Amino acid sequence: MAWFKRKTDGSEGKASRVHIAEGLWIKCDSCKEIIYRAEVERAGRVCPKCNYPFRISARERITLLADPGSYEERDTTLETTDPLAFKDTKKYRDRVRAAMQKTRADEAVVCGLARIGGLPAVLCVFEFGFLGGSMGSVVGEKLTRAIELAIDKHVPVVIVSASGGARMQEGILSLMQMAKTSAALQRLGERRLPYVSVLTDPTTGGVTASFAMLGDVIMAEPRALIGFAGPRVIAETIRQPLPEGFQRSEFLLEHGQLDLIVDRRDLKETLRRILAFFADQPSQPG
Amino acid sequence: MPDALDFEQPLLELETRLATLQAQEDSPRLREEITKLEERLERQRQKTYASLTPWQRTQLARHPKRPHARDYIRVLFDDFIELHGDRLYGDDAAIVSGLARFEGQGVVVIGHQKGRDTREKIARNFGMPHPEGYRKALRLMQLAEKFGKPVLTFIDTPGAYPGLGAEERGQAEAIARNLREMAGLRTPIVAVVTGEGGSGGALAIGMGNRVLMLEYAIYSVISPEGCAAILWGDAARAPDAAESMKITAPDLVRLGVIDAIVPEPVGGAHRDWDGAAAHLRAALRSHLGDLASKSGDALVAERYEKFRRMGAFEEASRPRAGL
Ligand SMILES: [Zn+2]
Numbered sequence: 001m002a003w004f005k006r007k008t009d010g011s012e013g014k015a016s017r018v019h020i021a022e023g024l025w026i027k028c029d030s031c032k033e034i035i036y037r038a039e040v041e042r043a044g045r046v047c048p049k050c051n052y053p054f055r056i057s058a059r060e061r062i063t064l065l066a067d068p069g070s071y072e073e074r075d076t077t078l079e080t081t082d083p084l085a086f087k088d089t090k091k092y093r094d095r096v097r098a099a100m101q102k103t104r105a106d107e108a109v110v111c112g113l114a115r116i117g118g119l120p121a122v123l124c125v126f127e128f129g130f131l132g133g134s135m136g137s138v139v140g141e142k143l144t145r146a147i148e149l150a151i152d153k154h155v156p157v158v159i160v161s162a163s164g165g166a167r168m169q170e171g172i173l174s175l176m177q178m179a180k181t182s183a184a185l186q187r188l189g190e191r192r193l194p195y196v197s198v199l200t201d202p203t204t205g206g207v208t209a210s211f212a213m214l215g216d217v218i219m220a221e222p223r224a225l226i227g228f229a230g231p232r233v234i235a236e237t238i239r240q241p242l243p244e245g246f247q248r249s250e251f252l253l254e255h256g257q258l259d260l261i262v263d264r265r266d267l268k269e270t271l272r273r274i275l276a277f278f279a280d281q282p283s284q285p286g
Numbered sequence: 287m288p289d290a291l292d293f294e295q296p297l298l299e300l301e302t303r304l305a306t307l308q309a310q311e312d313s314p315r316l317r318e319e320i321t322k323l324e325e326r327l328e329r330q331r332q333k334t335y336a337s338l339t340p341w342q343r344t345q346l347a348r349h350p351k352r353p354h355a356r357d358y359i360r361v362l363f364d365d366f367i368e369l370h371g372d373r374l375y376g377d378d379a380a381i382v383s384g385l386a387r388f389e390g391q392g393v394v395v396i397g398h399q400k401g402r403d404t405r406e407k408i409a410r411n412f413g414m415p416h417p418e419g420y421r422k423a424l425r426l427m428q429l430a431e432k433f434g435k436p437v438l439t440f441i442d443t444p445g446a447y448p449g450l451g452a453e454e455r456g457q458a459e460a461i462a463r464n465l466r467e468m469a470g471l472r473t474p475i476v477a478v479v480t481g482e483g484g485s486g487g488a489l490a491i492g493m494g495n496r497v498l499m500l501e502y503a504i505y506s507v508i509s510p511e512g513c514a515a516i517l518w519g520d521a522a523r524a525p526d527a528a529e530s531m532k533i534t535a536p537d538l539v540r541l542g543v544i545d546a547i548v549p550e551p552v553g554g555a556h557r558d559w560d561g562a563a564a565h566l567r568a569a570l571r572s573h574l575g576d577l578a579s580k581s582g583d584a585l586v587a588e589r590y591e592k593f594r595r596m597g598a599f600e601e602a603s604r605p606r607a608g609l
Contacts, residue, residue, distance in 0.1 A: 076605035083541065083598035087530040088517060106605065137597030144594065166485075166507045168516065171531040172543050175485060175507040176596040179493050182465035183593050190470070206507070208458035209446075209486040214466055228458035228486075229448030233512075237448050247453060255454045 028052055030223075044264045053221045053264045055201060057103065058110040058127040061160055065268050066114035066123060073112040075145050078138045084171050092169040099130045107138045108163065111146040116158070117272030119279060122150040126162040128202075133163030135207055136170040140177025143211065147184035156194040156275055157185075161212045164230075165205015178210035185214050194278040196271060199226050199249070199258070217274055219260045220249040221267070226257075291345045297334060297553075300327045331552055338502070341525035343534050344510060346502040347481045351556035353563070354413075355382050355397025355440040358480065361563040362570070363388055363395065371422060375455060378419030380411045380443070381491075383426045388438070389571065394430035396423045396491055397440030400481075413482075414447040417460035420490050424464050427471055436474040436574055439491040444509060446487030461490040468493035469589060472582025476573050478548065478566065479503040479535075480555075495589050496573045497543070499535040500562070501550040505543070506533040542596060546573075 026037050031050035040047065044064055045054040056064075062071055079096070086092045100106060108130040114123040124146050126133040143159070150157045166174040188195055197215030199208075201224035209228055212218075220226060227234075227247040235242055245251050252258045262270045276283060290298045304323050310316055338346070346352070359366050363386035371377040382399040385392065398415065401407030423439075430437045446457055468475060468491075477494030483505030499505060506513075513527035514520055538544040548569045555562035577585065 077602045078599045079602060081598045081600050084530065084532045087526070137599045141597055141599055168508060168513055168531075170598070171507050171541075172505055172533065172538060173541060173597050175489055176543060176593065178462075178486060179465055179469070179489060179593045180596055182462060183469035183493075183590050186466045186469040187590070189466075206486055209461040209490075210465055211462070213456070213459040213462040227453050228446065228461070229453065234448045234450065234453065238450060242450070246450070255456070257456050257459060 046264050051263065052223060053201070055128060055162070057129060058105055058125040061125045061200075062110065062112075062114070062123065064264070065116055065125075065158075065160075065271065067116065067118065070115035071112050071123070072114075073110060074149065075111055075142045076106045078107065078141055080136055080138055080170065082169075083137070083173055084169065086169040086171075088169065095131060095169070103127050103129045105130055107142060108133045108135065108167075109139045109142055111142045113149070113153070113155075114158075116268060116275060119272060119275040119281065120153070120155045121275060122146050122153075122155055122157045123160075124158070125160040126200075126207075128162040131167065133161075133207070134165065134167035134174070135163060135177050136167035136174050137177065139167070140174075140180050143177075143181045144184045147181070147188050150193060151188055151191055154191075154193065156196065156278060157188060158196045158198065158271060158275075159211060159215075160198040160200060161203040161207055162200045163203055163205070163207040163212075165207050165209075175206065178206050181211045182214060185211055189216075194275070196274055198267070198271075200224050202226070204228070204230055213257075215259075216278075217259050218257075219262050219267075219270065220252065220258050221264055222249055222261055224249045226252050291342070291349070293334060293338075293342050293345075294553075297327065297330060300330060335552055335554070339525070340504075340528040340532075340534050340537075341510070343502050344482075344504050344524075344528050346554045346556070347504045349554065349556045350402075352481055353555055353559045354402070354442060355395075355399050355480070357559060358440060358563055358566060359386065359395055359397070361560065362567055363393070366395070369426060372418045372425060374418070374421055376416075376418045378411075378416050378422060379409055380413050380415040380447070381419035381423055383422060388574070391574075392433075392435050393574075394426050394435050394437050395440070396426055396437065397480075398443040398488075398491075400442060411447060413443045414445060415443065415487060415490075416447055416449070416452045417455045417457050420446075420457075420460035420464050423491050424460075424467055427464075427468065427475075431471050431473045434473060436476065436577065437471070438570065438574075439475070439477045439494065441477060441479040441483050441488045441492055441505075442481035442503075443484045443487050444482055445484035446490065461486045464490045465493060469593070470586055471589075472586055474574065474577035474580070474585055475589070476570060476577070478570075479505050479544070480566075484509060493589065493593065495577055495585055495592070496545045498546050498548050498569055498573070499538060499544045500548050500555060500566070501535055502554050503535060504528075504533040505535075505538055506531050541598075 028047040030052035033049040111124040199220040366386040368384040383396040400413035401410040475494040479499040510524035510528040511521040514523040551558035551561035
């Protein structure tokens with residue numbers, strides 16, 4: 001195998017990151033095509049050449065899914081207390097504040113009430129740019145409050161995940177958010193309120209091993225990395241190369257772990273149809 | 287003392303000297319010397335175990351001679367009948383489970399199982415379950431609920447296995463489902479971290495009405511080695527990571543994650559299995575007794591509130607950021 005081939009393989013394996021340079025043209029990290037930026041923006045940040053969905057912020061995702069002007073954000077006032085007084089090269093609270101400034105989100109998940117194609121729902125969207133979308137106490141609390149709000153308002157829940165998993169800086173408390181959010185979903189299920197889980201690139205670790213895999217319907221964007229353990233950890237454990245496409249959406253669908261894969265441009269309409277089904281509403285929008 | 291840990295070495299030396307003296311012919315002077323040495327050994331022991339670092343506790347929690355689930359099951363229960371398999375795909379030997387009697391009462395027991403010798407370690411996959419293990423555990427929990435029996439779980443795993451088959455067969459889904467189903471289980475659950483509480487792989491059988499921890503057990507979101515590799519790119523700094531992550535039983539009481547610490551014999555459970563089991567028996571008797579009279583509704587509600595409270599944050603009066 002030639003050196004340049006190896007290099008190509010390496011970047012293809014990490015097809016998730018796309019560098020969008022300033023200017024009129026951008027290069028897709030997946031197919032390497034140079035594309036006109038406006039064309040990408042028009043398509044909901046999907047590559048028009050290879051349909052690769054670029055990573056987007058929580059804000060962009062909400063604009064994509066919620067009816068204009070319908071989003072009422074909730075619980076933006078919570079902040080970590082650095083319960084472990086975590087010893088690291090940089091203070092945990094400083095990391096959180098830097099992430100806030102970078103993403104303009106208050107934490108790694110944004111939660112609120114929305115209308116999706118006219119149908120009410122609690123919509124929670126992960127911000128991967130915020131410490132890798134990691135779940136600490138605030139993320140767990142916001143999700144749990146959002147699920148409890150859905151129970152209170154008698155509406156369904158939609159969670160769009162993009163997360164590396166638990167937040168190490170909160171240690172065991174971060175692990176316990178898996179229990180807390182899953183317990184809240186158990187209650188939601190008891191009330192016969194639907195929960196749709198949307199998995200986007202990447203969804204791994206403690207997020208996958210809790211609420212993300214508990215949807216009544218679980219859907220994913222194409223080619224998203226989805227798994228329990230990260231591919232690097234698995235490769236180190238089994239000491240052999242991972243199969244082509246391992247832990248990508250298509251692999252999970254083939255292994256029976258997902259209900260469906262949905263192109264980002266069809267995501268809102270698919271959600272609307274599913275919510276309409278559970279709400280016993282007509283299949284066409286009003 | 288075979289398999290002595292580094293911090294146990296001074297104790298090992300004293301013990302060896304004591305054994306040499308005890309082997310000699312009896313005399314008043316020798317007896318005096320033996321008494322002195324015994325006192326010194328005891329003082330040294332107390333001192334060593336009163337000031338263990340988180341890393342030393344980690345080493346104890348992973349001690350090759352530490353009792354495993356089957357060892358506790360043998361001592362604590364009568365009439366254990368092991369039940370195998372998830373009825374879906376296979377039987378995972380990294381989780382042992384079955385029907386048993388605890389002081390006459392029928393209980394369902396579930397625990398991670400590590401191996402003792404190399405062959406058994408491999409057969410048990412070092413106590414790292416595949417999805418089948420978690421699905422077997424859930425099957426038995428639901429069996430317990432159906433027949434109104436309490437569930438006892440023993441947690442001792444480095445974590446859920448990160449492998450190809452585990453991912454293909456839904457490791458994440460298996461863990462997630464257990465969390466949701468345990469939350470709604472209408473029968474008492476008492477979980478005990480007996481050794482290593484390794485992340486989601488531990489929690490997947492750990493959502494108890496009561497969660498107990500043995501004195502030198504650890505419970506963490508990632509192994510100290512894994513944390514050190516991420517933070518400093520160097521797994522060898524695991525002792526520092528063990529310190530940072532607050533993984534010891536006293537830490538977890540402070541953080542509100544566990545309800546009680548079960549004492550271990552001086553020197554750790556591996557030095558006195560029966561002593562360790564006796565402490566555990568007393569704890570199980572007391573907690574099962576407290577839960578026995580509660581209704582299914584009350585058990586589910588209490589469990590919800592317990593985990594609902596976990597986490598640490600403060601709430602400001604004004605939004606911090608937002609869209
Ligand atoms: Zn492309």
